[in-house]
Amino acid sequence: MHQIFFSVKRVHLRIVEVSKGLVRRFGLTPARFDLLRVVGAHDPHPVLQSKIVTLLGVSATTVSRMLIALEKLGFVERKELKADPRNLLVSLTDWGWNRLDEALVGAVELGRAEYMARRGVAFEPKLAIRRLARLQKLLNSMRRIYGDGAPFVHPWRDDDLEPYHYTTVVRGRIRYTADLVKERVQYDDDDKRRRSQRWSYAAAS
Numbered sequence: 001m002h003q004i005f006f007s008v009k010r011v012h013l014r015i016v017e018v019s020k021g022l023v024r025r026f027g028l029t030p031a032r033f034d035l036l037r038v039v040g041a042h043d044p045h046p047v048l049q050s051k052i053v054t055l056l057g058v059s060a061t062t063v064s065r066m067l068i069a070l071e072k073l074g075f076v077e078r079k080e081l082k083a084d085p086r087n088l089l090v091s092l093t094d095w096g097w098n099r100l101d102e103a104l105v106g107a108v109e110l111g112r113a114e115y116m117a118r119r120g121v122a123f124e125p126k127l128a129i130r131r132l133a134r135l136q137k138l139l140n141s142m143r144r145i146y147g148d149g150a151p152f153v154h155p156w157r158d159d160d161l162e163p164y165h166y167t168t169v170v171r172g173r174i175r176y177t178a179d180l181v182k183e184r185v186q187y188d189d190d191d192k193r194r195r196s197q198r199w200s201y202a203a204a205s
Contacts, residue, residue, distance in 0.1 A: 018116050026103040027073070033107075035066055036100045038152055039076060039092050046089035049078070057150025075099055 019030035053063045070076045075096035078088040118128035
């Protein structure tokens with residue numbers, strides 16, 4: 001096996017452990033966090049379970065197993081699609097939204113995920129940003145060349161956004177993150193720059 005393949009595999013395994021540490025306190029795993037983000041990206045509409053499979057690039061069995069677990073936890077709800085009872089419509093419950101919001105604030109908006117990503121390539125902040133940008137381009141190229149069919153990605157900042165790939169999901173309600181942030185944040189539809197933002201993949205229908 002090529003040394004790059006082995007190195008990428010080892011880095012992947014370590015990143016999974018780092019990611020677990022970022023979301024464990026919220027009762028989530030990295031995989032469940034990604035799934036909740038995909039479902040939340042379609043708010044206020046539910047999303048087809050089959051579409052989640054496509055966006056995450058995992059098997060239907062894996063998605064079904066995760067959704068069953070999340071449904072038992074009260075984070076999501078599923079309803080049969082009248083036109084196709086074999087497919088299900090998935091949406092977040094209020095409890096699921098609260099849990100996702102807490103994880104987003106705790107792991108993303110407070111900068112913990114960004115810090116861990118930078119720490120992996122350099123200690124000097126500006127150098128780390130440049131290296132991460134180059135690394136992201138290389139990884140995107142490898143995903144494309146090796147046929148990765150999962151289009152879901154994680155843009156964390158304004159600079160990461162490309163208008164034809166992403167959108168900002170707005171949910172006009174108070175976000176309950178009292179354990180992480182002292183004050184509650186009210187989304188402001190009239191001034192999107194002031195509010196805490198949640199970035200999500202705008203998947204093509």
